[in-house]
Amino acid sequence: MRATFMYGAGDVRVEDAPDPVLEQPTDAIVRIVRACICGSDLHPYHNLPASTGGAPMGHEFLGFVEEIGSEVAGLKRGDFVLAPFAYADNTCDFCCEGLHTSCRKGGFWGVGGMGGGQAEAIRVPQAQGTLVNLPVGEDSALLPSLLTLTDVYGTGYHAAKRAKVNPRTTVTVIGDGAVGLLAVLSARQLGAERIILMGRHEERTQIGREFGATDIVPERGQEGIERVRELTGGVGTHTVLEAVGYMSAYEMAVGVVRPGGVISRVGMPQYEEAPIGFTSLFGPNITLTGGPAPVRAYIDELLPGVLEGKVEPGRVFDRTVGLDMVPDGYRAMDRREALKVMVQP
Structure with a gap:
């Protein structure tokens, strides 16, 4: 697959990478159809030390479930889903208190070897608690607004x-x-x-x-x-x-x-x-x-307004690029030529 890596400040590359595979029975594999560049991605874009091993980038995505681990319930292949920028089991004491970013089994995309969302596919840990099934398809006009529910x-x-x-x-x-x-x-x-x-x-x-x-x-x-x-x-x-x-x-x-x-x-x-x-x-x-937003705690509350068209948070997207053009998207946001860039792998 193709995926985005950052090798140092200002050095963003889209490269071939191994396809993600199930590693735990609680995992799922998602084929990404929409992702984006976050304002927080510009911080390492300004100051990440140079390295020979790039850091996987991206933490906002929508996509289709392609594979499911044996312990994942409530999802099936072909489901169209969104994922918050932090994965979580949605059952631990912190999750039950609305603090999914402190989940005992959770974590963040692109950290500690996890793949990033600016890619063609991704492994999703704790898939049952993380992924939210969406009642729309890949051609829905609501995708930009639904994508904002992953983070911003x-x-x-x-x-x-x-x-x-x-x-x-x-x-x-x-x-x-x-x-x-x-x-x-x-x-x-x-x-x-x-x-x-x-x-x-x-x-x-x-x-x-x-x-x-x-x-x-x-x-x-x-x-x-x-x-x-x-x-x-x-x-x-x-x-x-x-x-x-x-x-x-x-x-x-x-x-x-x-x-x-x-x-x-x-x-x-x-x-x-x-x-x-x-x-x-x-x-x-x-x-x-x-603090870091426990986005998963708010999705059930915010999703109906988006699906009904009562709010249009997706208006913050003012540019769309293909995956191989992601470095251009970083430059555009860094130069304030774009507010928020959507990525269509």
């Missing part, structure tokens, strides 16, 4: 849920990437009426407005903080959904959150230290939450 939609929703967004809360979303835009959509779904989107790319912030943003703040840093505070009578917003991961975004979050408020961070952290001291969080009673 669930991650944006996780940010809003962890912040306990509701009709009484005001919201600032930091970041106009796919996760930030879907955090806007999620905050609106949870009833927020005032949603400030901090982003400076007009074509993206326009999608944000259509998803529910009431105000756009293109300024960054202290200027952006002052603008948000001006819009909120000087006090900031009850909740801040930080969808970037850089220190500058965290500092803006601290600057715009209201006393007693919540900062919910789902952007992949790209720093080792953060000023979590008395003056920044402890003094004004601010809560810090977030």
Whole structure:
């Protein structure tokens, strides 16, 4: 099969790789029909040390079940499925508490030798608990929106849920990437009426407005903080959904959150230290939450709206490439020429 590997910063290659095979009776093999490039994939694209053995890439995919292990129930060959970006058994105590990213038998694609989703096929561990059967086919117009359920939609929703967004809360979303835009959509779904989107790319912030943003703040840093505070009578917003991961975004979050408020961070952290001291969080009673989204916990809740066409999170995709063109997709996203790239093997 063909699969994507990263050999160092900026060095993405699509190469021949061994076909995946069943290794455990809880495995399944999925033939991938849609995948995508995530904003978090750009972090190793910027700083991964060079190596002679490439790292498999990709953690978002839809596809058909081709083989099933002897202990997998509820699935059959030919089922069309989606997989969250973390696999899980969906039965352990953490999964039952909605923390599938902490599953005792779980893990992540592309880590520890696991194959990546930017490929023609993949081995899925814990297939019974991970894969979600979809009542559509390969030709469905809903595939882009269904693909967002593997990560970015669930991650944006996780940010809003962890912040306990509701009709009484005001919201600032930091970041106009796919996760930030879907955090806007999620905050609106949870009833927020005032949603400030901090982003400076007009074509993206326009999608944000259509998803529910009431105000756009293109300024960054202290200027952006002052603008948000001006819009909120000087006090900031009850909740801040930080969808970037850089220190500058965290500092803006601290600057715009209201006393007693919540900062919910789902952007992949790209720093080792953060000023979590008395003056920044402890003094004004601010809560810090977030983390890797247990996407599997939200799929049953979010899937009906997508299938019924009530929401269109797939609008975040603005470019599609074939598998061999994945390196071009990375470059396009890195140069901000594309918001989110879908891959069609």
